[in-house]
Amino acid sequence: MELLQELHTLIVEHVGDGGRRATVADGVAVVVVNEPTPPVVAPVPGPTLAIVARGTMRTVFNGEPYEYGAGKYVIASLDLPSTSQVIQADRDEPLTVFIMDLRPQAIASLLVETDEAGTPPAEREFFVTEATPKLLEPVVRLLRAARCPDDLRVLRGSADETASGSAPAAAMRCIDLGSECGLELAGRMRLETGPSPPLVIVVSVHAEDEYAGMIEESAAAGFLAKTALSGNAVRALLAAANEDHHDSSISGPPET
16 A cells, blocks of 8 residues: 555654654654564553554553554553553564544544544444555645644644634645535534634545535635645645635625
C-alpha cells in the first residue's frame, strides 16, 4: 500500500539517523525501533491511537495478548498497565509507529471517518483493526505538513483554542462522510458554534465541479481537493473568504 510505505518513510525522516522517538506536534509522536525488545511493563497512556507502518509488536493488556503489525492501528481507551514488546524489527526493516493522544472530539471524528472498519465495541479498552486509507490519508498529510511549521500550524487547528472552549478560526470537513454530507455538517457548525463561528472548508477526493452548485449554496467558505491540500492553499482560501465577508459587510444595505 502506497500510503503505508509513505507513512513509514515520513516516520523515519522525522526521527532521523540514530533516533528513536520524535515529537511532531502537540500530542503527536513517531517512533522507530531497530531491533526486537524484551517485554516491558508500562501503562498504556490512553486514550491513544497508534498506527504501525512497519514491523510487529505484541501487547498483553488486561491479561489478553494482542499481536499487530504493518497496516494495523490500535486504540487504547484507558490508562491501564500492560506488557509490550517489539517482536519483529531490524536495522534494514525497523519498527515504525505513529502515536497520537486522542481527545474526545478526535475519537468521535475517527469513528465516523473509519466506519467501514467497524466501530470498536464499547466494552473493549484495547482495540486492534486494519488501518484504512480514510485513516492513513490525514495522518500522512499531517506528517508531510510537519516538514514545514507554517503549514502544520494551519492544518492542525488551534489546540489552545479548543482547550479553552473557544471556537477555532477555521475547520475542515470531508464532503464524503458516509451517511452525512460534509456540506450539511458545515451549515450546522456555522449555526451551532456561537457568535464567532469558524470558517468551514470542505475537502474531497473528487473534483470541485462535481459539487459546484452544492458548495455555492452551502455555508462552506470554500472547497479544496485533497490532492491540492496544503498550508498555502488553506491560507489563500481563508484570506479570500475573509475578504468576501469584509466586502459584503461594507456594501450591504444599512440597518433600519
